[in-house]
Amino acid sequence: MQNGRGAGQDLTDLERALLSTDRVTAARILAGPFASGVVGVPGLDGSRVPPIPVSRVDNLLVPALRSIGNAWGAGRVALSQVYQAARAAEDIVGAIEAESQLRRHPAPRIGLATLEDHHSLGKRIVSMTLRAVGYPIRDYGAGVSVEALAEHAAEDELDVLLVSTLMLRSCMRVEALRKELDAFARRPRIVVGGAPYLFDGGLWREVGADAMGRSAADSIDLVAETPLAGAAGGTGDAADHAGRDRRRLA
């Protein structure tokens, strides 16, 4: 129990507050016992907030965002609400971060782009979601070509590359991206997301991705399970990725 409230109740209330963009309530729930003695809105009005452990983000914010993402996938909430929730979460954690330096150590090197497509809202929501839970992102923007994206991935030695697309043609371009990345000594994991993948459950495999996210919240787990460079049993090569994903998806 925290402050006389159950963790389950906190989660429900946080989800509701995020969906209604009630940042004040969401921030208070997230700060929880760490907010005691703080006057005003934790972190959002210049008030000082003690460091909040990543575990509190993991135990409350991550499940709340995951639940909202699942609700969108099931048609129970709209994309505008997912966007608002992610924006609120990013604002809150961004404000808290100034005090707590919320950062995941170690964290995979994550790249994100909208591939040959200017429909960038999905990428934006993924970016806000991951930042809100403590993952730094290299955002390469929208309308990025296959060649440019491969160059970014090489320069930044990415562990995982998140590729957002809305147009079917752009999804199909992931195939060319995969070929470019296969030339790397150590290829980043390719995670795709976007509407066409929802309409054809096999499309992500068809284009050579390693995994797909059905919602922005899926990116949290997909990033978390990405092995880091040099880690035991690390990323290795494409076959290693494919084998792991086959096991995970079986």
Add this chain to the structure above:
Amino acid sequence: MTADRVPELTPLGRVVAALTRQTPDRVPLILPLTLHGGQALGISIREFYSDPRNVIEGQVRLHDRYGADAVPGSWYAPLEHEVWGGEVLWFDDGPPNAGLPIVTAERIPLLESPRPEDSPRSMAMLEAIAGLRERLGPDVAIIGAVVSPNSLPIMLMGFEPYLQLVLDRRPLWDRLVRVVEEWSVAWGNAQLAAGASGLVYFDPMASSTIVPPALYRATGKRVATRVIARLAGPTVTMLASGRSIPVIGDLAETGTLGVGISSLDDVDEAAALCRGRLAIVGALNGIEMRHWSAADAEAEVRRLVRAAGPGGLVVCDNHGEIPFPVTDETLMAIADAVRRWGRYPLSPDV
């Protein structure tokens, strides 16, 4: 006792009967082959749309081949963005895409609506509609399209800035959509005057995939009701493959005749909600369609006809544009299945 067959109708008569929830002779078929016309002529999509004569020839050939009841009079999705001053990005292997946004929130107070006659691109599309009407005669439906004033700003502004406007700056949003409305009404009526039989009112922002129904009621529904009342012809509302079920009742109140449902929607539930109020347009899954066998195509058509045929159905894809990689064999199989299983009275075996 065997029910009598309904006398044969013209393709246009068939579409009108289905949309007005009368019983046609068979379920009408629309194949929005906006991307395949270039293939039919052996030229690129960009070259295809560079000259209205190409569009007329290509669409007539596609109509002759598949025998659909309607041909698309509309061109590519970002054409309206282009008329407003935006860039169109062309690809050889897929549909053109809208380039970077051109309208900022700061510009909205000064924004003025273009007129169809201001742009050679809109005029070329009108010329193609008139040419199609001349070539196809009065009996074939030609379907034009307008992007809803509540959805066009996604292209004009970019999705996130527009969403922020809808969510946080409603007076400025209202100013924007009222300017865009003038364009949409003029553009839709110009297509009807050129020979279009009706219009798709393309409104992804109406879908509960994008905004909650309560927000749609406060925004896009009011816009749609105003615009559809000013259009001089029938409309069908398409949601760009987004979910429709939570807003079917609202869509019916906008004055539209049909709704494009999503392949994510439960077609039985959608049909029950639409019955007596709206015809169903859809909902073949255009993305999966790339891999369909003839048997898959037939099964999908039968599933739709079984669920929605009794209440008013037009078979179409769920997005309003058949993807480029869909093959001739699949399109033929869809057309054959509609002719076989769509005849009224519907077969109990469907």
